[in-house]
Amino acid sequence: MRRSLFLIFLFSAFTACMKGQKVDLVIHNAKIHTMDADDAVAEAIAIRGGKIIEVGPERQILNKYRSDETIDAQGKEIYPGFTDAHGHMLMYAKQLLGVDLRGVRSEQELIHRCEQYKAQHPNLPFLIGQGWDQTLWAGQQMPTNKEINRLFANIPVCLYRIDGHAALVNNYLLKKSRALDQIKYLKGGEIIFSKTIVLTQEPTGLLIDNAMNLVQPYIPDYFKSDYLKALLQVQDELLQYGITGVHEAGIDFEHIAWFKELIARKKLKINLYAMLMDTPQNRAFVQKYGQYRFYNLNIRSFKCFADGALGSRGALLKAPYHDHPESHGLLLTDVQRMRNLAQFCLKHGYQMNTHSIGDSANALVLSIYEQVYRRKPDHRFRIEHAQVLDPKDFQKFANFAVFPSVQPTHAVSDADWAEQRLGKARMKGAYAYKTLLGQFGMLALGTDFPVEQINPFATIQAAFNRPVQEALTLTEILRGMTIYAAFAAFQEKRIGTLEKGKDATLAIFEYPVNGLQGQVQNYAWRTYIKGKCVFKLEAL
Missing domain, CATH: 3.10.310.70 (Diaminopimelate Epimerase; Chain A, domain 1)
Structure with missing residues (x-):
């Protein structure tokens, strides 16, 4: 009898313990879009030590876990924290x-x-x-x-x-x-x-x-202290939109120390994936340190410019500009230097991310990447913008495993004059997001801020409302700002989806996320990085 009572006591104690596992944070009454392979949607999430412990039904999570901080999300939508895959x-x-x-x-x-x-x-x-x-x-x-x-x-x-x-x-x-x-x-x-x-x-x-x-x-410049203060202003704006990571598209050697200083002071909280400019100092840095990480700063890529911009007629085109027949645009980095950088990146385990807007620039970079692909298939070298392509070159993104990184709001901003630059025929290969996604299977999305507005909901609307043959679905767009962006930075094991064991980096949005016109004015209700609330919407 005493043995039976003892077993009952042990079972009761074990059950009570299981119902009350201590965690740091529980968020419930939510519509949680995990963005996992099954596109699973959950109702609650438990977080401990900056990591996701479990995501699941509300009753299951509330029965199993207890926390001093429990957030009722009021039925709002939760997504993995957005990553801007190309910003400045x-x-x-x-x-x-x-x-x-x-x-x-x-x-x-x-x-x-x-x-x-x-x-x-x-x-x-x-x-x-x-x-x-x-x-x-x-x-x-x-x-x-x-x-x-x-x-x-x-x-x-x-x-x-x-x-x-x-x-x-x-x-x-x-x-x-x-x-x-x-x-x-x-x-x-x-x-x-x-x-x-x-x-x-x-x-x-x-x-x-x-x-x-x-x-x-x-040209004289501002003081470093001015820049650091302004960088934190930029971070504030990112966090209010649920953006928890940025792929910083081009930094000089001195800027590494700036970001490290802000991190050491516990001021810079976002996940920063920095692309180095191709300078002797930065190459020496890579030769000394290799792939580099300092808390939330990750450095393992170089930024290169193949050509200029379409608006200033610097994008390199195969045929002359439709509205300026004397010009094909500009090649900003000579071919041999780009090849040399590609080999340097391959040697040191770095990624090469090349700004390519015109069809000629894209064709050239694809040919350089082809040589790298033959040596290392999973290099994840990127083409930034991929704005205008000769239709025959799209297949090369699949053939050579080239990761396209695009900014859909460019299609909206350029709409009134792009055809003036290109002529009607070349527009068929311009801003072709669905085609690029179909070739590579993933598409990293960014804004190119401050060239475009930092608002990710403008990105959603721009990509969703492209002409039907190149429009992206809402799921494809959201993947482009979460798990695809994580893949583009070799971070898919840590961020990009809301799954057990990954960083508890997420955003709760004030309004439902969709691509309809008029939904640009959405923003975060709460933003969390590794389980810590870094933005909270104040009452209006």
């Missing part, structure tokens, strides 16, 4: 510090904003701005530096186009840098002159792509 935190930080030229509707408005900024910062010995886009102006003519020469004759001025592939500078900066004396050595760039007759030409101040490198060393 540093560029956005710089934009926040300088003249904001986004949305200006004319050259006159551009000048007016510069005057306003200078009045607010009278002692600043330079003027930097970013965000102008001449395709928004009547006539779509590129600006000239006539007015900024008059207004800012004694300080350097550099105003970047929205895509960062062109800049308007004043004559003070041109003279200080002696940029005009270096024209004959310039490759992959262009200095625009007002007239075509060589003896009478005068610079307009417009520099395209690599021409900007001639003046860059002569």
Whole structure:
């Protein structure tokens, strides 16, 4: 009898223990989209030590686990934290510090904003701005530096186009840098002159792509402390949209220390996958450290530029521009250097992520990647943008295991003028997201912020509402911002889905996520990184 009572006691104690496993956090009354292979949807999740312990039905989770922190999600949708697979935190930080030229509707408005900024910062010995886009102006003519020469004759001025592939500078900066004396050595760039007759030409101040490198060393910059503060502002905006990771598309050597400092101070919380610019310092860093990780900073890729941007006619095309027959665009990095970088990456276990917009640039990069594929099939080398392709080249993404990384909002922003640049025939191979997904099987999605808005729901709407043959389903889009983005950074075992053992990095959204028009104004209700709440929507 006593033995039976003892066994009953043990069973009761064991059952009570099982019902009350202690965890750090339980979230319930939710619609949890796990994004796993079965697209399973759950109602509750238990989290301990920054990891997911279990995802399942509400009653099962609440009966099995107890926590000092239990969140009623009020029936809201939960997804893995979004990853922006192509963004520019540093560029956005710089934009926040300088003249904001986004949305200006004319050259006159551009000048007016510069005057306003200078009045607010009278002692600043330079003027930097970013965000102008001449395709928004009547006539779509590129600006000239006539007015900024008059207004800012004694300080350097550099105003970047929205895509960062062109800049308007004043004559003070041109003279200080002696940029005009270096024209004959310039490759992959262009200095625009007002007239075509060589003896009478005068610079307009417009520099395209690599021409900007001639003046860059002569432009003063903000203090590091200013940048660090601005980077945290960028992070705040990311977290409010449920974005918990960014693939930072191009950093210099000094920026590694900046991000590490913010992490050491426990300020930078997002998962940062950084692409190194191809510089001697960065190559030396890789040779010394190999694949590098410092808490939530991961470095194992290089960024390379094959060509420029379509808006400034720097994208490299096989046939001339439809609206500028004298030009095919620009090759920014010579073929041998790209091949050399590909071999360097292969040797050190790094990924190569190449900016390729025009059909000629994409064909060239695919041919370089083919040689790498024959040596290492799972290299996950990426093409960033893959914006315009010759239809015969799509198959090569599958043949050579090339990972496409695209930004659907470009298709919306470029819609009013892309056909002017390309002509109707080439539009068939432009912004072809469904075709790219069908070839490779995965498609990493980003925004290219600050070139486009940081809002991931604009990405969802843009991809969902493409012409029917190239539109993505909602599930495909969400995978592109979660598990596909994780694969694109070799992080699929840690993030990208809400499954047992993975990081408890997730977002609870205020409204249901869909691709319908008018759903761009969604945002996170709560954002969690490794089980810690990093954003909480304040009551309106």
